[in-house]
Amino acid sequence: MHTELQAVLFDMDGTLVDTERLWRQAVEEEALGLGLVLVDADLPFVLGRAIEDGAAHLASRAVGRAGAARLAVSLERRFTQLVREQVVPLPGAVELLAAVHTAGVATALVSASPRPVVDIVLDVLGRHRFTTSFAAGETPRTKPFPDPYRAALAALGATPTACVAVEDTPTGVASAEAADCTVLVVPSLTPVPAAPRRTVAHSLRDVDLGLLRRLVAES
Numbered sequence: 001m002h003t004e005l006q007a008v009l010f011d012m013d014g015t016l017v018d019t020e021r022l023w024r025q026a027v028e029e030e031a032l033g034l035g036l037v038l039v040d041a042d043l044p045f046v047l048g049r050a051i052e053d054g055a056a057h058l059a060s061r062a063v064g065r066a067g068a069a070r071l072a073v074s075l076e077r078r079f080t081q082l083v084r085e086q087v088v089p090l091p092g093a094v095e096l097l098a099a100v101h102t103a104g105v106a107t108a109l110v111s112a113s114p115r116p117v118v119d120i121v122l123d124v125l126g127r128h129r130f131t132t133s134f135a136a137g138e139t140p141r142t143k144p145f146p147d148p149y150r151a152a153l154a155a156l157g158a159t160p161t162a163c164v165a166v167e168d169t170p171t172g173v174a175s176a177e178a179a180d181c182t183v184l185v186v187p188s189l190t191p192v193p194a195a196p197r198r199t200v201a202h203s204l205r206d207v208d209l210g211l212l213r214r215l216v217a218e219s
Contacts, residue, residue: 027046112143115137
């Protein structure tokens with residue numbers, strides 16, 4: 001018997017909204033203020049991760065020039081302002097959310113961004129389209145640990161294998177897979193290869209409810 005799709009768990013930054021580039025801009029600007037230039041080797045330590053992780057990484061590169069706590073405050077302020085001014089849904093995001101909502105399938109927004117940023121995005125995308133949401137600091141650990149996805153699954157009363165997590169970064173994919181979800185990847189700034197129980201799509205415009213249902217049925 002095929003498994004029925006119980007829920008879709010959406011990452012936020014770089015998946016539903018074009019904020020991954022805004023986060024990178026915030027980190028790059030913060031780094032420049034410390035006399036640093038962000039390079040490709042830095043990206044795994046900042047993309048898809050909590051603000052505190054990015055701040056800690058910058059502090060480790062700028063030893064003695066700034067503390068991680070102060071950098072986290074500055075990064076959150078800078079990133080939140082950029083999101084408030086510039087956030088837009090990615091192509092296909094609103095249409096996919098509307099289709100899932102109309103079908104009565106439960107949804108969660110599972111983010112490593114702080115609650116103020118998540119709330120801005122919820123207002124842009126439509127709060128009514130999400131059954132629940134989780135932000136950084138609302139679970140014991142954030143991505144790449146499975147805690148945020150496990151919390152979303154518990155809140156929805158859903159079985160991991162009957163859910164699809166939609167992600168864009170290796171960090172987020174690691175989190176969703178550790179929670180035993182089937183994963184659909186729409187890469188943003190960092191390539192993510194296909195793997196068992198992981199499907200890669202070019203854009204959310206290539207994703208529909210039928211595909212999400214098939215991924216769960218075939219997992």
